[in-house]
Amino acid sequence: MTPRARELGARTLCAGVLSALFFAPCPGNANVERTQLPNGSALIARRDSSVPMVAIELWFRAPSIGFHSPIIGLSRYAATAIAASAQGRAPSLSTLLKSLGGRLAINAYADAVSIAVSVSADQQRAVFRALTRAYFTPIISAPAIRTALREVAIAGTQQQLDPQVTLHDALFSQLFTGGPAHYATTPSNANPLSRVSITELRNFAARAFRATNAIVTVAGQTPINFANEVSGKSTGAPMENPIDSIPARQTTTTTRSFGEDAVGYAWLGPPILDEKAATALDFIADYLFRAETGRVSQLSREDAPDTFLSGQFITLHDPGVMMIEMAGKQVDRLQAHVEDQLQEIKRPLSQSAFDRARTAFQYHILSDTESPLAIADNFGWYAAEGDPLYAPSDDAGKYLQVTQSLDPAYVARIAQQYLGQPTVVRLSASRK
Numbered sequence: 001m002t003p004r005a006r007e008l009g010a011r012t013l014c015a016g017v018l019s020a021l022f023f024a025p026c027p028g029n030a031n032v033e034r035t036q037l038p039n040g041s042a043l044i045a046r047r048d049s050s051v052p053m054v055a056i057e058l059w060f061r062a063p064s065i066g067f068h069s070p071i072i073g074l075s076r077y078a079a080t081a082i083a084a085s086a087q088g089r090a091p092s093l094s095t096l097l098k099s100l101g102g103r104l105a106i107n108a109y110a111d112a113v114s115i116a117v118s119v120s121a122d123q124q125r126a127v128f129r130a131l132t133r134a135y136f137t138p139i140i141s142a143p144a145i146r147t148a149l150r151e152v153a154i155a156g157t158q159q160q161l162d163p164q165v166t167l168h169d170a171l172f173s174q175l176f177t178g179g180p181a182h183y184a185t186t187p188s189n190a191n192p193l194s195r196v197s198i199t200e201l202r203n204f205a206a207r208a209f210r211a212t213n214a215i216v217t218v219a220g221q222t223p224i225n226f227a228n229e230v231s232g233k234s235t236g237a238p239m240e241n242p243i244d245s246i247p248a249r250q251t252t253t254t255t256r257s258f259g260e261d262a263v264g265y266a267w268l269g270p271p272i273l274d275e276k277a278a279t280a281l282d283f284i285a286d287y288l289f290r291a292e293t294g295r296v297s298q299l300s301r302e303d304a305p306d307t308f309l310s311g312q313f314i315t316l317h318d319p320g321v322m323m324i325e326m327a328g329k330q331v332d333r334l335q336a337h338v339e340d341q342l343q344e345i346k347r348p349l350s351q352s353a354f355d356r357a358r359t360a361f362q363y364h365i366l367s368d369t370e371s372p373l374a375i376a377d378n379f380g381w382y383a384a385e386g387d388p389l390y391a392p393s394d395d396a397g398k399y400l401q402v403t404q405s406l407d408p409a410y411v412a413r414i415a416q417q418y419l420g421q422p423t424v425v426r427l428s429a430s431r432k
Contacts, residue, residue, distance in 0.1 A: 001282055001368075001392075002381040003109065003314055032395050034388075037227055039136060040212035040234035044379045044388060045226065046219040046395070048372070054124040054220035055372035057116040058135055059380035061240040062208035063180035064108045070180075071196060073187040076108035077152050078205045079115060082134055084144035092144070093134040102127060110172070110180040111243035111317070112384040113208070118373050121221040128218075128229050136211040136232020140202050153190035160188055163327040163427060164310060166256075167264035170425040171323060174252045175266055179245025210235045217379040219393075220372035242317035242386045251423045258427035262308075262327035263335050265422040271318035272387045279402045280414040281313035281322055286361045288341050289324065293360060295344075299337040304330035309338075317385045322418065327427070346415045348408035362403055369393045 033045045066074040083094045083104060090096075097104045102119040115135060119127050159165040169184040176182040187193060207213075211232040218226070247268050270277035288296045289311025300309050307328030314321045326334050349357065369378045375393040382391035392399040 001285075001312060001315055002378060003312070035227075037211075037216065037230050038234075039132075039230055039232050040236075041132075041136075041214040041216050041230065041232075042239070042383065043216045043218070043226055044383060045217070045222060046375050046379070046393065047222050048219065049221055049223075051220050051372055052121055053118060053372050054121050054218065054222050055116065055118050055376040056124065056128055056131060057114050057217045057376045057380050058131060059112060059114045059215040059217065059384045060135075060208050060213050061111065061243055061384055062113050062213070063243050064110050064113070064185040065180045065183050066204055067207060070183055071192060072183050073108070073152055073156070073185065073190070073193055074196065074201075074204060075113045075208060076106060076155075076186060077148050077193050077196070078138075078140070078201055078208065079106045079108065079113050079135075080151050081140045081144045081148035081201065082138045082205060082209065083115070084147040085134075085139045085141040086144075087130070087133055087139060090130070090133075093130055096130050097127070100127065108185045110183070110185060110245065112381075114377070114380055116373065116377065124220075124222060125224055125229060128224070128226065129231055132211075132216075132229075133231035135209045136214065136230075138202070138205040138209050140198060140205060142198065145198060145201065149190055149194055152186065152193060156186045156188050156190060159186055161259065163258065163260060163262040163308065164325050166258060166427060167262055167325045167327075167425055168323065170254065170256065170427075171264045171266040171423060172321070174254060174423045174425065175248055175268060175321060176245040177248050180243060181245035210237065212237055213239050215380055215383045215388075217376040217383070219375035219379075242384070244316075244318050247319055248423070251421045253424040253426070255426040255428055257430060260327055260427070260429050261329070261331045262325070262427035263331055264326070264425045264427075265324040265338070266425075267322045267418055267420070267422050269313060269320035269322050269418050271320065272315050272382070272385045272390065273318075275387070275390055275398075275402050276405060276410075277414050277418075278313065278315055278320055279399065280406055280411045281320070281418065282315075282365075283358065283361050283403065283406060283411060284345055284415060284419075285311050285313045285322065286364055287357050288345065290364060293364075296334075296337050296341050299341075300334050303337065304328070304334040306330050307334045309334060315382070315385060342415075342419055346412055346419070348412040351408060354408040354411070358403060358406060362400055365392045365400065365403070
C-alpha cells in the first residue's frame with residue numbers, strides 16, 4: 001500500500017453487499033478517465049457527482065535528494081518554494097488556497113513528490129489552473145526561498161521527536177546502501193539546504209516539475225474538461241523512469257539514542273510488478289497490525305497498552321518494503337507478541353479463518369480509499385511506482401481480484417520467503 005493509505009482513508013463505505021462492492025464501482029455516477037493532456041501530463045480522474053469536494057494532486061518522479069550529489073530534503077524544499085512564489089501579478093498558490101479555504105499538502109518521498117489540494121467543487125477550475133501554472137512553469141523567488149527553508153527546518157525539527165519517522169528513516173538507511181531511499185526526505189539540519197543557490201534550485205525544479213514528468217490525479221465532483229484548463233507547455237522530454245535505490249545485501253541491527261524506547265523491523269519485499277506477492281504482504285500487514293482488528297494490535301491493547309504499533313507493506317517499484325514500528329514503555333512485551341505472530345503467519349491459516357480475514361482485508365482496502373483525497377493519492381502513488389492499474393481505487397478492481405487469488409498456503413509461503421531475519425533498529429532512552 002501507499003505510506004499514507006490509512007491516514008487518508010475514509011471511515012465509511014458505500015452501502016450495499018460487500019461481495020457486490022468488490023468488483024464494481026460505488027454508485028454516484030463515478031467513472032475513471034485516463035488520458036494524456038495536451039502538455040504531455042498523464043491524467044487519471046475519478047469523477048463522482050455524489051461528493052461536494054474535489055481533490056487534485058500532481059505527482060512527479062523526482063528523487064528527494066536531487067538528481068546529482070545528494071542534498072537531503074531538496075525536492076520538498078523546491079516544491080515548497082514554488083508554492084510560496086508569486087506567479088507574476090497573480091498571488092502564490094499557497095496564498096490563493098488560503099483565501100479560498102482550500103488545503104495544500106506537499107509530500108516528499110524518496111522517489112517522488114506530490115502536491116495535493118482539496119477544495120470545494122465550485123473552486124476547482126481556478127485552483128486547477130493555478131496549480132498547473134505554478135508547477136509546470138515553476139517560478140522560485142528569493143522571498144519564497146526563505147519561507148520554504150523555514151518550513152522545511154521546522155518540519156525537520158518536529159520529525160526528530162517522532163519515533164515512527166525516526167525508525168522509518170533509520171530502517172531505510174540500513175535497507176538501502178545507495179540511492180534516495182538511503183536518505184531521509186526531510187533534513188534534521190537545514191544548513192546544507194541554505195547553501196543551495198537559487199540557480200541550483202531552479203535547475204532542479206525545471207527538470208523535476210515539468211509537465212511531461214507529471215501525473216495529474218483528480219477525484220470528486222469534477223465535470224470540467226481538464227485539457228482546456230491545464231497550464232504549462234510540453235518540454236518534449238519524456239517522464240522519468242521509476243527511481244530505485246540500491247538494496248543492502250545483508251540485514252543489520254543498530255542501536256541509537258532517542259527520547260523513548262522504540263524498535264523497528266524491516267524486510268525487503270517484492271517489486272510492484274509481482275502483484276500477487278505484494279498483495280499477500282499487504283494482507284499480512286492488515287491481518288497482524290491494523291489498528292482496530294489486527295492480531296498483534298489486539299494483543300497490544302490487552303497486554304501492552306502503553307505502546308505505539310504500526311505495520312505496513314510499502315509498495316515500491318523495486319523492491320517493496322515491509323516495516324513494523326513499535327514504541328513506548330512496554331515495547332519489550334509488544335516486541336515478543338510481534339515475533340510470535342510473525343512465526344504464526346508462516347503457517348497456513350485454516351480456510352475458514354483465512355476467508356474471514358480476507359473479507360475483512362477487502363473491506364479495509366475499500367474503506368481506506370473512498371474519500372476524494374485518498375483516491376487521488378492512491379492513483380498517484382501506484383502510477384508513480386509503475387503500475388497505475390494496480391491501484392485499489394481503480395474501478396476495474398484489479399487489486400481486489402488479486403486478493404481473491406490468495407490462499408492460505410500461498411500467504412504462508414510468502415511470509416516464509418520474505419519475513420526471515422529482519423533489519424532491526426533500536427531506539428534507546430537514556431536512563432538516570
